[in-house]
Amino acid sequence: MSMIEFKQTTKRFGSHLVLHPLELAIGSGEVAVVVGPSGSGKSTMLRCINVLETISDGDLRVDNISVRGSSRDIRRIRLEAGMVFQQFNLFPHLTALENVMFGPIRARGRSRAEACEIAAALLEKVGLAERMSHYPSQLSGGQQQRVAIARALAVEPKLMLFDEPTSALDPELRQEVLKVMQTLAVEGMTMVVVTHEMSFARRVGSRLLFLDKGHLVHDGNPVELLSAPPSDRFRDFLQHVH
Amino acid sequence: MSAVCSALLPASATSPSNLIRPMNFDWTAATAALPDLLQGLELTIFIAVAGLIGGTVLGVLTAVALNYGGWLLQAPAQAYVALIRGTPIVVQVMFIYFALPIMLGIRLSATSAAIITLIVNSGAYTAEIVRGALDSVPAGLREAGLAMGLGFRKVLTYVIAPIAFRRALPAMGNQVVAVVKDTSIFLVIGVGELTRRGQEIMSQNFRAVEIWTAVALIYLILISMLTISLRFVERKSRLP
Numbered sequence: 120m121s122m123i124e125f126k127q128t129t130k131r132f133g134s135h136l137v138l139h140p141l142e143l144a145i146g147s148g149e150v151a152v153v154v155g156p157s158g159s160g161k162s163t164m165l166r167c168i169n170v171l172e173t174i175s176d177g178d179l180r181v182d183n184i185s186v187r188g189s190s191r192d193i194r195r196i197r198l199e200a201g202m203v204f205q206q207f208n209l210f211p212h213l214t215a216l217e218n219v220m221f222g223p224i225r226a227r228g229r230s231r232a233e234a235c236e237i238a239a240a241l242l243e244k245v246g247l248a249e250r251m252s253h254y255p256s257q258l259s260g261g262q263q264q265r266v267a268i269a270r271a272l273a274v275e276p277k278l279m280l281f282d283e284p285t286s287a288l289d290p291e292l293r294q295e296v297l298k299v300m301q302t303l304a305v306e307g308m309t310m311v312v313v314t315h316e317m318s319f320a321r322r323v324g325s326r327l328l329f330l331d332k333g334h335l336v337h338d339g340n341p342v343e344l345l346s347a348p349p350s351d352r353f354r355d356f357l358q359h360v361h
Numbered sequence: 362m363s364a365v366c367s368a369l370l371p372a373s374a375t376s377p378s379n380l381i382r383p384m385n386f387d388w389t390a391a392t393a394a395l396p397d398l399l400q401g402l403e404l405t406i407f408i409a410v411a412g413l414i415g416g417t418v419l420g421v422l423t424a425v426a427l428n429y430g431g432w433l434l435q436a437p438a439q440a441y442v443a444l445i446r447g448t449p450i451v452v453q454v455m456f457i458y459f460a461l462p463i464m465l466g467i468r469l470s471a472t473s474a475a476i477i478t479l480i481v482n483s484g485a486y487t488a489e490i491v492r493g494a495l496d497s498v499p500a501g502l503r504e505a506g507l508a509m510g511l512g513f514r515k516v517l518t519y520v521i522a523p524i525a526f527r528r529a530l531p532a533m534g535n536q537v538v539a540v541v542k543d544t545s546i547f548l549v550i551g552v553g554e555l556t557r558r559g560q561e562i563m564s565q566n567f568r569a570v571e572i573w574t575a576v577a578l579i580y581l582i583l584i585s586m587l588t589i590s591l592r593f594v595e596r597k598s599r600l601p
């Protein structure tokens with residue numbers, strides 16, 4: 120059973136077709152790395168999965184729940200699909216600990232004591248045990264993004280979606296975030312990662328998806344695709360990222 | 362002085378003794394008026410507090426309707442805000458005190474009319490403030506809440522509202538001060554608030570300088586205290 124199934128999925132903004140009919144299945148435990156030029160539809164594809172965008176045609180099922188279902192279905196999908204944003208989007212009025220406790224309390228209905236246990240353990244896991252009572256503005260970008268990952272994990276998702284999680288970070292802060300993501304991958308988390316970090320794709324990805332102008336152009340083993348780019352478009356793209 | 366001017370002015374005004382009347386103030390007139398003025402102040406505060414509480418509730422509801430309601434909620438909310446912002450508050454209180462009771466066949470005390478006017482008036486301005494504050498909360502924070510599986514109402518309550526509240530505070534502080542000062546216009550319908558009391562006392566003892574100085578000082582002290590407490594709240598809720 121696939122964790123994510125695109126079935127002839129399209130996405131239009133007005134008359135602009137951003138996602139051409141997409142047929143794609145991502146299995147449990149896979150780490151799918153999505154790459155492509157800016158504007159190719161990577162974010163849109165990711166946001167369709169947890170219904171931050173509604174699909175225009177076809178179907179899209181997450182853990183066999185359709186994104187076209189009731190609002191209850193949509194909430195179930197969102198509980199199962201954690202999301203990490205390029206801009207972190209931490210709640211500025213809450214401390215790191217409170218940010219991570221937020222999901223367990225408000226989305227999972229846990230008690231404050233339970234939520235605190237979960238949050239403290241996760242912050243320790245992402246290496247921020249010492250920063251729990253800091254507000255987001257008191258943390259570096261890399262620390263903020265690690266809190267954001269912990270916040271998403273605290274809801275106990277079955278899969279994690281990452282939308283360029285290191286693009287807003289200074290190069291020297293990217294590794295601490297990528298390391299946390301690699302740990303997750305090793306533990307067997309199903310992940311869809313939009314990124315320009317080709318070394319991460321090669322090292323951690325079980326699958327590489329190349330999107331261009333809303334088309335899924337390549338879908339294969341990252342090491343093979345990166346060592347021998349099968350098309351001029353992909354080769355051009357790789358030259359631009361490096 | 363020309364003959365024309367002498368004809369225009371009353372005889373007494375032209376007499377030298379009146380033209381250069383020495384300024385003799387009697388500040389005991391102000392202290393004697395104090396108990397009466399403080400009674401007026403009490404009513405001023407009562408009307409302002411009732412108006413502010415009601416106006417804030419109405420304003421927040423209107424702002425939520427404007428931002429997140431369908432057109433069925435948006436249209437009346439927009440019309441309401443446009444109506445209030447497009448008319449002077451004196452006209453609003455005249456309408457509510459004199460016209461509305463006729464139209465609805467009800468009786469309305471002057472104090473009730475004053476409170477209703479303040480609620481309706483402050484509600485419209487508060488709606489604009491709150492709407493701006495809600496708009497200023499980055500969309501990414503709303504998405505972060507939704508992406509966790511929260512319903513929109515929970516996102517509004519636990520994410521958007523606490524941030525918007527902080528952003529609205531400075532403008533709401535101004536609104537609180539404006540409402541307190543606006544209570545003085547209710548002297549036109551005979552509400553015995555501070556300004557009306559001042560006017561009544563003045564019309565008996567003609568001590569304009571003493572009475573209006575006292576009235577002004579009372580307002581100044583009240584509003585200074587308000588401003589200081591508002592600053593304190595702002596500082597307390599400011600994020601690091």
Ligand SMILES: Nc1ncnc2c1ncn2[C@@H]1O[C@H](COP(=O)(O)OP(=O)(O)O)[C@@H](O)[C@H]1O
Binds near residue numbers: 156163
């Ligand atoms: N909310 C939107 N309204 C209209 N067009 C949009 C919207 N979001 C994205 N687009 C368009 O869809 C295309 C794909 O965008 P996006 O998925 O963000 O690309 P990527 O993440 O690969 O850079 C772009 O042309 C973009 O302008």
Ligand SMILES: [Mg+2]
Binds near residue numbers: 161162163283
């Ligand atoms: Mg993008």
